[in-house]
Amino acid sequence: MLQYGPRRTSRFRPGAECPEKLRRIAGDYFDEDQLLRPVDRAIARREASSVSIFMVAVRTTGVFCRPGCPARTPRFENVTFFASAEEAARAGFRPCKRCRPSEPPGGEPDHVQQTQAERCKRCRPSEPPGGVPSWQAPLLEDLERDPARRRTDADLRRLGLDPSRVRRWFRARHGTTFHADQRARRLGLAIEEVREGASLDRAALDHGFESLSGFRDAWARLVGDAPRRSEGTPVLTLRRLDTPLGPMVAGATEAGVALLEFADPGRLEPQAEAVRRALGCLAAPGRHEWLDRLASELAEYFDGRLSAFSVPLILSGTPFQALAWEYLRTIPYGETRSYSEQARAIGRPSAVRAVGRANGQNRLAILVPCHRVVAADGRLRGYGGGLWRKQFLIDLERRQAPGAAAQAGAPAS
Secondary structure, three states: OOOOOOOOOEEEOOOOOOOOOHHHHOOOOHHHHHHHHHHHHHHOOOOOOOOOOOOEEEOOOOOEEEOOOOOOOOOHHEEEEOOHHHHHHHHOOOOOOOOOOOOOOOOOOOOOOOOOOOOOOOOOOOOOOOOOOOHHHHHHHHHHOOOOOOOOOHHHHHOOHHHHHHHHHHHHHHOOOHHHHHHHHHHHHHHHHHHHHOHHHHHHHOOOOOOOHHHHHHHHHHHOHHHHHHHOOOHHHHHHHOOOOEEEEEEEEEEEEEEEEEEEOOOHHHHHHHHHHHHHOOOOOOHHHHHHHHHHHHHHHHOOOOOOOOOOOOOOOHHHHHHOOOOOOOOOOOOEEEEHHHHHHOOOOOOOOHHHHHOOOOOOOOOOHHHHEOOOOOOOOOOOOOOOHHHHHHHHHHHHHOOOHOOOOOOOO
């Protein structure tokens, strides 16, 4: 049983790796130790990525909440999980009056009129889960108008925003401050300008750097080499994308998309570095046409309106990894295959474990659908983004696949 120690966490904090629910949803898919760690993270953090994925119910009080509710944390043995508010209500639990879990996450129903002051300021139930809150709209519009301009706290105040609130949101959501994020973005735009033929001096001044030496230092810290030695080197343009499963980071070159990974600590950095080294390129934040198309297609995918992506992909790996990844792209949307089936299909029937390792090194999550491979008995095994995400993606595709109604409840292959 999970232990919190002498001082238990005082609030539910939805995390980046939590299953939809425990035994009630997962059935025999998860071992207990695979469940407890993600749930512990879900309770230990306050992030928005889990709000629409599961509900937390407390048996001793008969109340169910959203994961981000500020109510006091109950003992773990008194907690159960449901996939939706409807399931929790059918089981006899009543909705919490603080986080209002039975109401749509994007806002209140028509018959409920609330002012901003009346909304819960702790769990913010009116904000879309996993997305960008409405209070940031002025900032996003300003960034869109002039992405290269350097912004200070005074600029944020002129937009009617509290710099501390902006800083806290960026740190909680993206692991960095707003100003650090903007420095990286401005540097990415400057690098792109230099690649197109601009001088270092012009690029530095155009993107808010006060001195050429500061620009050179920032460049070297980001790409690992001095500007002059980097000339002519291709750039892996990086962009952060918000999804219902939490933030992801995508990377693209002129040839196509080379990286799509969940922005989880310990997972993203080695994958991005592996892509950068394999392609022999620099990596910097910026805008790219392939990333714009990918963002649009991902939104359609999660809405259930897209089953096949059209963006060109770059598969950078060993010959064996390339075989394994190419097979993944042949698995039909809404279906699953076993690791042993994958090994036989690529002509290596005894390399089941090697196939699993190759899938784990896939750097194009969702686009190269390694989530569609399960154990021979149907259990979920090994997914870099977490088993809860793997289950979510499989369920999403099964619901939307042609003939889903007739196949409802069918076991995994």
